[in-house]
Amino acid sequence: MTSHLALMSCLLVLLLSLDKFLLHYLKKRWLSGGSIIPRISSAPSKSRRSMAAASAKWSETAMLVIDMQKDFVDPAMRSPMLVDGGQVVVPTVAEAVAVARERGIFVVWVVREHDPSGADVEVFRRHFYSGGKGPTVKGLKGAELADGLVIKQGEYKLVKTRFSAFFATPLDSVLKTSGIKNLVIVGVQTPNCIRQTVFDAVALDYEKVTVIIDATAAARPEIHLSNIRDMKNIGVETPTLEEWRR
Amino acid sequence: MTSHLALMSCLLVLLLSLDKFLLHYLKKRWLSGGSIIPRISSAPSKSRRSMAAASAKWSETAMLVIDMQKDFVDPAMRSPMLVDGGQVVVPTVAEAVAVARERGIFVVWVVREHDPSGADVEVFRRHFYSGGKGPTVKGLKGAELADGLVIKQGEYKLVKTRFSAFFATPLDSVLKTSGIKNLVIVGVQTPNCIRQTVFDAVALDYEKVTVIIDATAAARPEIHLSNIRDMKNIGVETPTLEEWRR
Amino acid sequence: MTSHLALMSCLLVLLLSLDKFLLHYLKKRWLSGGSIIPRISSAPSKSRRSMAAASAKWSETAMLVIDMQKDFVDPAMRSPMLVDGGQVVVPTVAEAVAVARERGIFVVWVVREHDPSGADVEVFRRHFYSGGKGPTVKGLKGAELADGLVIKQGEYKLVKTRFSAFFATPLDSVLKTSGIKNLVIVGVQTPNCIRQTVFDAVALDYEKVTVIIDATAAARPEIHLSNIRDMKNIGVETPTLEEWRR
Amino acid sequence: MTSHLALMSCLLVLLLSLDKFLLHYLKKRWLSGGSIIPRISSAPSKSRRSMAAASAKWSETAMLVIDMQKDFVDPAMRSPMLVDGGQVVVPTVAEAVAVARERGIFVVWVVREHDPSGADVEVFRRHFYSGGKGPTVKGLKGAELADGLVIKQGEYKLVKTRFSAFFATPLDSVLKTSGIKNLVIVGVQTPNCIRQTVFDAVALDYEKVTVIIDATAAARPEIHLSNIRDMKNIGVETPTLEEWRR
Numbered sequence: 001m002t003s004h005l006a007l008m009s010c011l012l013v014l015l016l017s018l019d020k021f022l023l024h025y026l027k028k029r030w031l032s033g034g035s036i037i038p039r040i041s042s043a044p045s046k047s048r049r050s051m052a053a054a055s056a057k058w059s060e061t062a063m064l065v066i067d068m069q070k071d072f073v074d075p076a077m078r079s080p081m082l083v084d085g086g087q088v089v090v091p092t093v094a095e096a097v098a099v100a101r102e103r104g105i106f107v108v109w110v111v112r113e114h115d116p117s118g119a120d121v122e123v124f125r126r127h128f129y130s131g132g133k134g135p136t137v138k139g140l141k142g143a144e145l146a147d148g149l150v151i152k153q154g155e156y157k158l159v160k161t162r163f164s165a166f167f168a169t170p171l172d173s174v175l176k177t178s179g180i181k182n183l184v185i186v187g188v189q190t191p192n193c194i195r196q197t198v199f200d201a202v203a204l205d206y207e208k209v210t211v212i213i214d215a216t217a218a219a220r221p222e223i224h225l226s227n228i229r230d231m232k233n234i235g236v237e238t239p240t241l242e243e244w245r246r
Numbered sequence: 247m248t249s250h251l252a253l254m255s256c257l258l259v260l261l262l263s264l265d266k267f268l269l270h271y272l273k274k275r276w277l278s279g280g281s282i283i284p285r286i287s288s289a290p291s292k293s294r295r296s297m298a299a300a301s302a303k304w305s306e307t308a309m310l311v312i313d314m315q316k317d318f319v320d321p322a323m324r325s326p327m328l329v330d331g332g333q334v335v336v337p338t339v340a341e342a343v344a345v346a347r348e349r350g351i352f353v354v355w356v357v358r359e360h361d362p363s364g365a366d367v368e369v370f371r372r373h374f375y376s377g378g379k380g381p382t383v384k385g386l387k388g389a390e391l392a393d394g395l396v397i398k399q400g401e402y403k404l405v406k407t408r409f410s411a412f413f414a415t416p417l418d419s420v421l422k423t424s425g426i427k428n429l430v431i432v433g434v435q436t437p438n439c440i441r442q443t444v445f446d447a448v449a450l451d452y453e454k455v456t457v458i459i460d461a462t463a464a465a466r467p468e469i470h471l472s473n474i475r476d477m478k479n480i481g482v483e484t485p486t487l488e489e490w491r492r
Numbered sequence: 493m494t495s496h497l498a499l500m501s502c503l504l505v506l507l508l509s510l511d512k513f514l515l516h517y518l519k520k521r522w523l524s525g526g527s528i529i530p531r532i533s534s535a536p537s538k539s540r541r542s543m544a545a546a547s548a549k550w551s552e553t554a555m556l557v558i559d560m561q562k563d564f565v566d567p568a569m570r571s572p573m574l575v576d577g578g579q580v581v582v583p584t585v586a587e588a589v590a591v592a593r594e595r596g597i598f599v600v601w602v603v604r605e606h607d608p609s610g611a612d613v614e615v616f617r618r619h620f621y622s623g624g625k626g627p628t629v630k631g632l633k634g635a636e637l638a639d640g641l642v643i644k645q646g647e648y649k650l651v652k653t654r655f656s657a658f659f660a661t662p663l664d665s666v667l668k669t670s671g672i673k674n675l676v677i678v679g680v681q682t683p684n685c686i687r688q689t690v691f692d693a694v695a696l697d698y699e700k701v702t703v704i705i706d707a708t709a710a711a712r713p714e715i716h717l718s719n720i721r722d723m724k725n726i727g728v729e730t731p732t733l734e735e736w737r738r
Numbered sequence: 739m740t741s742h743l744a745l746m747s748c749l750l751v752l753l754l755s756l757d758k759f760l761l762h763y764l765k766k767r768w769l770s771g772g773s774i775i776p777r778i779s780s781a782p783s784k785s786r787r788s789m790a791a792a793s794a795k796w797s798e799t800a801m802l803v804i805d806m807q808k809d810f811v812d813p814a815m816r817s818p819m820l821v822d823g824g825q826v827v828v829p830t831v832a833e834a835v836a837v838a839r840e841r842g843i844f845v846v847w848v849v850r851e852h853d854p855s856g857a858d859v860e861v862f863r864r865h866f867y868s869g870g871k872g873p874t875v876k877g878l879k880g881a882e883l884a885d886g887l888v889i890k891q892g893e894y895k896l897v898k899t900r901f902s903a904f905f906a907t908p909l910d911s912v913l914k915t916s917g918i919k920n921l922v923i924v925g926v927q928t929p930n931c932i933r934q935t936v937f938d939a940v941a942l943d944y945e946k947v948t949v950i951i952d953a954t955a956a957a958r959p960e961i962h963l964s965n966i967r968d969m970k971n972i973g974v975e976t977p978t979l980e981e982w983r984r
Contacts, residue, residue: 115894115895117892117894119894119912119915119916120894120908120911120912122448122449122451123451123453123915124448124451124480124481154855156853156855156857156858157853159897161908161911162449162908162911163445163448163449164445164449167446167449168906168907168908168910168911169906169907170858170899170900170906172906173696173697173858173899173900173906174857174858176668176697177697177857177861178857191476191479192445192476192480196442196445196449199409199410199438199442200413202368202370202409203368203408203409203410203413203442204665205368205369205370205665205668205669207369222472223472223475223476226468226469226472226473226475226476227472227476229469229472230437230438230469230472230473233437233469234370234438235370361648361649363646363648365648365666365669365670366648366662366665366666369669400609402607402609402611402612403607405651407662407665408662408665414660414661414662414664414665415660415661416612416653416654416660418660419612419653419654419660419942419943420611420612422914422943423611423615423943424611450911451911451914451915614940614941614943615943615945616940616943616972616973654941655937655940655941656937656941659938659941683968683971684937684968684972688934688937688941691901691902691930691934692905694860694862694901695860695900695901695902695905695934697860697861697862699861714964715964715967715968718960718961718964718965718967718968719964719968721961721964722929722930722961722964722965725929726862726930727862
């Protein structure tokens with residue numbers, strides 16, 4: 001009996017914490033038949049003048065595209081690292097990158113690439129590596145970007161070996177010496193690599209950190225949303241791609 | 247209408263993800279009239295022999311007590327950094343420390359101590375500092391440990407300036423050169439300093455990371471629990487103090 | 493016979509690498525009867541106008557005063573960490589700090605403060621710590637600043653535990669978020685803490701790094717000078733205090 | 739007149755600080771007609787038994803081969819980063835690696851590989867990068883290992899972007915989780931990448947750090963030797979390859 005009460009009180013609390021935005025988002029994402037990509041073809045092209053004005057703003061912004069590699073998002077790879085819910089955001093991530101390029105935002109492709117021995121992967125995952133194979137081993141197919149994603153000239157590829165894109169990498173140095181003050185983050189997965197990168201970015205005092213809510217994903221919606229909530233609580237902005245591109 | 251459907255699907259997912267343990271925990275914590283401290287007085291004292299055997303095990307374990315300072319857990323301080331739900335875990339934290347001491351576990355008191363200028367606090371919180379005052383300023387009352395918590399000889403005080411106890415501190419060096427392989431974590435608050443420290447500990451390859459679920463706290467129960475869930479998902483153990491002391 | 497030849501060739505190479513400046517410096521420092529402090533009392537005071545102009549420049553500069561603690565520079569402490577040649581630069585360091593204050597430069601006092609257990613000191617030095625005592629133990633006299641040096645309000649005290657002031661400390665964060673781009677470094681000792689801090693500062697892309705050659709010291713002049721040479725070779729400026737204050 | 743005195747006193751001090759070992763080394767290196775490679779063909783092969791005993795010891799040792807890339811050591815590349823004196827040690831480095839392999843030592847190839855944009859190189863060197871070219875740009879010939887050096891299976895390639903092999907890289911993590919406690923270091927160049935890596939290794943508490951004196955090099959012998967002296971002063975061992983292979 002009391003366990004029912006406990007449950008109800010939990011649900012109540014949850015309800016209260018779900019704001020309109022999240023409801024709207026959920027509705028779109030899980031009830032709309034799958035398509036979560038905003039229609040953008042009809043967006044009116046901006047005048048050259050406003051683009052010039054915007055370019056000043058965007059030159060201090062970098063987009064971090066995190067872990068969008070086959071072993072993380074392509075079920076066909078049968079990787080133990082597959083993120084359920086990863087594949088579905090590939091088109092949104094691609095679209096976010098397209099917007100970033102249009103705006104002249106510095107695009108950084110953050111990827112895991114591990115030694116075939118597994119010597120540079122977390123110890124608790126090292127059993128996945130043997131015979132020169134394992135998740136996102138450098139040079140193997142699983143380490144490639146998901147189909148449809150390509151690194152263009154002038155964009156930066158950053159190799160990491162842990163959750164956070166800042167852990168034991170030169171990322172902060174690359175960004176700060178390039179005049180970057182603001183970050184926009186897309187990719188997978190929300191509770192681990194996305195969130196750790198975001199919290200480190202806040203600790204490293206980037207002025208504005210933005211996570212595009214429908215260009216990031218976790219294994220389950222409630223995991224995604226509770227992490228979005230926590231990031232909002234420390235000042236991170238969490239628009240949809242549609243809202244961000246306005 | 248569809249928004250109701252969305253809500254219901256969300257709740258269903260939530261239900262499925264709540265395992266018996268969490269329900270049990272919630273019931274105890276929010277419905278039992280407030281007391282969350284396991285009764286321990288009747289615990290049978292262990293024989294000397296088993297303690298000797300255990301001591302080998304515990305000599306490789308450290309307990310990190312995080313942010314148990316007045317400005318974080320004592321409402322009387324009226325600090326903007328107060329963690330709702332922090333004060334209630336002070337006794338459990340004290341008890342956990344007592345158990346750690348009994349076992350010969352290395353106790354590390356992780357505290358924030360900031361310069362009066364605020365020059366070493368996150369930029370987004372720097373507006374709280376002026377006139378030589380602000381949350382957990384070194385030397386002020388708010389930076390002191392909560393009443394009932396004391397650093398004993400042989401225990402280590404580590405000063406940090408960001409969420410994670412490992413960020414820009416010598417903590418990893420202190421622990422690894424002391425032969426520490428396992429961490430037990432208590433304190434506040436779950437989504438920020440606890441979780442960031444935990445994820446960094448995993449990235450730094452500590453063999454076993456344990457978060458005592460009722461000796462840590464967040465502003466709201468659902469925040470606490472969703473973060474516990476995410477930590478469990480990367481292999482962190484999350485016993486109650488009662489379970490851990492067995 | 494051949495060993496004499498070897499020696500001569502070594503000396504020859506050394507001669508060629510000693511530029512006039514270093515000779516001048518050596519002459520002043522070891523042959524002038526000890527006084528290495530430039531006479532400054534007769535310096536004409538600058539007009540208010542030029543000071544205002546200068547203040548813009550100096551607001552982006554920080555002075556790091558490194559390890560000027562009794563255990564490092566005061567022979568009376570009988571510390572195993574005493575730097576021969578340290579005490580003699582105390583007045584020059586004091587003078588450099590006075591100039592920095594006059595210019596509105598942000599002064600950072602970098603000190604070692606170790607736990608009585610020695611748990612946070614380099615392992616190879618840990619044997620110096622026992623019974624709660626050891627070099628620069630927090631709270632003991634040896635950790636205090638050398639006589640004549642005082643931290644004033646608005647200045648920052650940074651505690652480090654390794655050679656480099658940037659190693660496992662929030663220094664880079666404090667400086668960068670304070671708008672600091674240039675560093676001026678004084679203290680002891682040249683081959684270890686000074687040089688490691690300088691090389692890390694270069695790696696961290698501070699725009700201009702200056703080491704005041706007669707406000708830094710090593711156990712022996714040739715050690716001091718060879719390190720000054722190496723730092724010059726990576727772009728560090730190495731003026732005398734007299735030159736820097738112009 | 740006094741400048742002559744200054745000079746003489748300097749030389750005297752230098753003489754006193756040159757121990758027999760360095761003299762011996764100098765004699766061999768600069769007076770013997772160029773060959774600095776110890777003759778090893780006649781070394782008696784060790785019995786299988788002693789090799790088994792030794793393997794336990796060497797399994798905790800890693801060799802770091804630093805910056806042995808064409809742009810650093812091959813004059814034909816006409817790179818602005820060429821280290822005078824680098825090419826001459828290539829055979830000794832190759833020999834040291836051969837010894838390491840024979841002993842079962844973990845070999846780590848530390849290389850610089852920069853983005854064509856130069857975004858991850860030190861700011862003060864960024865002017866060398868334009869049109870997709872620059873020193874040790876990833877994928878270009880200058881980033882390749884010097885002729886005669888090859889990465890074998892089971893060896894690790896570590897990419898760095900600053901002097902120290904530990905700066906913003908996962909090296910410490912790779913080594914410590916592989917059970918490595920001791921480091922042997924070869925490559926170029928002594929005052930910068932070698933020394934910074936060595937000092938960081940000491941700060942990171944590796945138990946024994948060894949620099950092979952004739953498998954490392956600097957632009958000029960006195961630069962090499964003064965840095966060897968400083969490293970010896972903090973406990974680093976500095977044998978010749980001949981001595982180390984005994």
